[in-house]
Amino acid sequence: xxxxxxxxxxxxxxxxxxxxxxxxxxxGFQVNLQGQxxxxxxxxxxxxxTDGAGLFFNPGTVVFLDENSINVAATPxxxxxxxxxxxxxxxxxxxxxxxxxxxxxxxxxxxxxxKLKLGLAAYTPFGxxxxxxENWIGRFAVTRLQLKSIFIQPxxxxxxxxxxxxxxxxxxxSGSVTLQKDIxxxxxxxxxANAELSGSATSFGFNAGIYYExxxxxxxxxxxxxxxxMKVENGQxxxxxxxxxxxxxxxxxxxxxxxxxxxxxxxFGSKVNSKLSFALDLNHVSWNAYDTLAxxxxxxxxxLEDTKSPxxxxxxxxxxxxxxxxxxxxxxxxGGFGFALSPVQxxxxxxxxxxxxxxxxxxxIGYKFNKHFSMDFSxxxxxxxxxxxxxxxxxxxxxxxxxxxxxxxxIYKW
Amino acid sequence: xxxxxxxxxxxxxxGCKPKIDVIEPNAGEINPSHFVCxxxxxxxxxxxxxxxxxxxxxxxxxxxxxxxxxxxxxxFSQPLMPESxxxxxxxxxxxxxxxxxxxxxxxxxxxxxxxxxxGDLSALNTSVYNPSVSFGNWGIxxxxxxxxxxxxxxxxxxxxMQSSAGISILDESIFSNNATFFAIYLGVEDVLAFAxxxxxxxxxxxxxxAIGLDFENSLSIILATLSGSGAKGVIxxxxxxxxxxxxxxxxxxxxxxDSANAHTLNSVYNPIGFDFVVGTNSFMIEDPSANxxxxxxxxxxxxxxxxxxxxxxxxxxxxxxxPFRSEFILTIDEINEIQTRINQYxxxxxxxxxxxxxxxxxxxxxxxxxxxxxVYNGSPINSSFVSGSVFSLDGIxxxxxxxxxxxxxxxxxxxxxxxxxxxxxxxxxxNAILFP
Numbered sequence: 001x002x003x004x005x006x007x008x009x010x011x012x013x014x015x016x017x018x019x020x021x022x023x024x025x026x027x028g029f030q031v032n033l034q035g036q037x038x039x040x041x042x043x044x045x046x047x048x049x050t051d052g053a054g055l056f057f058n059p060g061t062v063v064f065l066d067e068n069s070i071n072v073a074a075t076p077x078x079x080x081x082x083x084x085x086x087x088x089x090x091x092x093x094x095x096x097x098x099x100x101x102x103x104x105x106x107x108x109x110x111x112x113x114x115k116l117k118l119g120l121a122a123y124t125p126f127g128x129x130x131x132x133x134e135n136w137i138g139r140f141a142v143t144r145l146q147l148k149s150i151f152i153q154p155x156x157x158x159x160x161x162x163x164x165x166x167x168x169x170x171x172x173x174s175g176s177v178t179l180q181k182d183i184x185x186x187x188x189x190x191x192x193a194n195a196e197l198s199g200s201a202t203s204f205g206f207n208a209g210i211y212y213e214x215x216x217x218x219x220x221x222x223x224x225x226x227x228x229x230m231k232v233e234n235g236q237x238x239x240x241x242x243x244x245x246x247x248x249x250x251x252x253x254x255x256x257x258x259x260x261x262x263x264x265x266x267x268f269g270s271k272v273n274s275k276l277s278f279a280l281d282l283n284h285v286s287w288n289a290y291d292t293l294a295x296x297x298x299x300x301x302x303x304l305e306d307t308k309s310p311x312x313x314x315x316x317x318x319x320x321x322x323x324x325x326x327x328x329x330x331x332x333x334x335g336g337f338g339f340a341l342s343p344v345q346x347x348x349x350x351x352x353x354x355x356x357x358x359x360x361x362x363x364x365i366g367y368k369f370n371k372h373f374s375m376d377f378s379x380x381x382x383x384x385x386x387x388x389x390x391x392x393x394x395x396x397x398x399x400x401x402x403x404x405x406x407x408x409x410x411i412y413k414w
Numbered sequence: 415x416x417x418x419x420x421x422x423x424x425x426x427x428x429g430c431k432p433k434i435d436v437i438e439p440n441a442g443e444i445n446p447s448h449f450v451c452x453x454x455x456x457x458x459x460x461x462x463x464x465x466x467x468x469x470x471x472x473x474x475x476x477x478x479x480x481x482x483x484x485x486x487x488x489x490f491s492q493p494l495m496p497e498s499x500x501x502x503x504x505x506x507x508x509x510x511x512x513x514x515x516x517x518x519x520x521x522x523x524x525x526x527x528x529x530x531x532x533g534d535l536s537a538l539n540t541s542v543y544n545p546s547v548s549f550g551n552w553g554i555x556x557x558x559x560x561x562x563x564x565x566x567x568x569x570x571x572x573x574x575m576q577s578s579a580g581i582s583i584l585d586e587s588i589f590s591n592n593a594t595f596f597a598i599y600l601g602v603e604d605v606l607a608f609a610x611x612x613x614x615x616x617x618x619x620x621x622x623x624a625i626g627l628d629f630e631n632s633l634s635i636i637l638a639t640l641s642g643s644g645a646k647g648v649i650x651x652x653x654x655x656x657x658x659x660x661x662x663x664x665x666x667x668x669x670x671x672d673s674a675n676a677h678t679l680n681s682v683y684n685p686i687g688f689d690f691v692v693g694t695n696s697f698m699i700e701d702p703s704a705n706x707x708x709x710x711x712x713x714x715x716x717x718x719x720x721x722x723x724x725x726x727x728x729x730x731x732x733x734x735x736x737p738f739r740s741e742f743i744l745t746i747d748e749i750n751e752i753q754t755r756i757n758q759y760x761x762x763x764x765x766x767x768x769x770x771x772x773x774x775x776x777x778x779x780x781x782x783x784x785x786x787x788x789v790y791n792g793s794p795i796n797s798s799f800v801s802g803s804v805f806s807l808d809g810i811x812x813x814x815x816x817x818x819x820x821x822x823x824x825x826x827x828x829x830x831x832x833x834x835x836x837x838x839x840x841x842x843x844x845n846a847i848l849f850p
Contacts, residue, residue: 084434188512189848
């Protein structure tokens, strides 16, 4: 009598968008909470020699740092989204806990002025929890989404000439995700059934960059981060449904995959004088790799069929502009601005990625205690405003997201 | 350092709370202060084949009143059943819930069952009239348009709220109390009883004739009376009732035969020209006009009603050796008759709406859309029985969620006709089907 195919399809689709929440911050939008100096300068830095975080931004730069160093940083991220539902004119808010992306960079050279530098980077390009308030109107899309990840990148960087460096690293990415959402089926006390979908994936990619200084005032960097396809092989779907529907919603195993897109960045650095410098990054992100979200269930039943949902993301361009100014030998001030278009086309905005045109405002300071120790502080503010009607769920309204990320990093070099 | 951290914290708290400005709701050209509504089952909150407290809370009338309150409506009163009541149906039964039913083959399956052995007759027969409160909700399960004029309308769903015996609805306070805004959803009940009887009894209200007997002239008087003091209003068209789950859930070709049964039926029916195969076949019905034997198979587009005793079908060869009686079937001709009448009613409704300058909700169109299905904020809704979320367990009336969605159609019509900006209902706050 009951056919829950459709409901089931809704319960399980939209699972993997979740990987994007923070990959928006990193891969897609280059908000890049992967380096305190860069973060403070509008997240630009592909064309500048900065510090160990260059392992992420442009591995071609780090060979010019004549040092061994260890660089550790964390950036607590306070993100809040409000959704204004167009029909009911009601507001719904996220109650997400604080996210804590961190990064580690180590640079090693065998001798002074070595032509070859070894590096090891570890960073968390996504790793946060988004949780919507109870009974929110988009509960069938998502109620809670938790992401954990770590990317490890062993890297070599080589200096071909005094003004040309090249670096490349293998990226080992590992991530896990847990998505909770309600299912539009009610228990006899009126509460909704829910689903918990979880999975993990490990994959590989690479990160390579060239750095070139045509003259002492100008530097150019070109960075390429490859597409990484995150494949979940043994995803677990758990359904909490009324007892009478247990057989319609069997817990099960699924596989799916999600592309993290390739990113090409062209960066320029300019040292106006010994105190003032500028950085400009232009990103091109090949989001069109994310065209369809497909689920393959190990065991198909009449109520559990493989699904394919259109995503149709489009490639985007982002612009990053930053500047730094040395107030003294010890103190440096930084500031920047970023602008990024959204890869999410009209009709495809979801509460997992309430994405829109992004404006980032950043600032920060750096302080050198002595020739070994230094500290960097960054502050990032992002606002995203997007109005849309999702073609699949018919959620129609306005998302407004504000993100504040104060970050702190410590560098020890010798 | 502490101050810095504190400042930082304050900044984060303030800066990070996104606020989106909302256009203030407004009533536009209507005066919602004193809202009344008139209608049948949905307006009253009759669902799961009974009137009961929770259903009334989620009635079309009450949901509409709640939204009108956001733009200046006053308190809205309903003739509520006791909160703990098991409900009462047209036939004296309690409300339907989903439970387990064991059939004649000893198979147990999820099925609508009655909550209690009998309905709450005492609540039905207890007057809820209170001279100090005037009801806003005049939704009365079973109310046909001519009933509004009847001086001895004996429907207990009406008499429990009647101010005194022998008074018609037309003379009740709804019409004398100067409503400032009204909603009308009448006409469904004028055809429904006929359709539910398999087109055997309870004839449909005639399109035109004398006031108090017909559809057109009676409705005109109702609208004239309600809008007499300048009140604005909204009126709904009538859905095609033959497409409700009550009429569409049992497939006509679900007579599943093994070779022995097919052989038996062939030995009965082959002589008069009907053939059965192993597998699925159309059920047989009585039809005196079909041939000398008065039986034939069901044809595409015909309907088997949910009132059909399924045990008789499964174990006692009803629909096969013993053809379905007419009361369980709507034939093509009967469906045409009902649809034609509904179309005539709707033409009248649209004409009168224009004459009295009312907003029109095309409920017929909305129901039609349910056949193809829609998605509401991530939840699929459609006209399927039970899994579609919109229709309650009686297969006819809407669930609370269904009422909320229909209420939003009313609000659309009001907003666009009267330049109002009334917020819509969050339909997910109201119940659909509850599962054990």
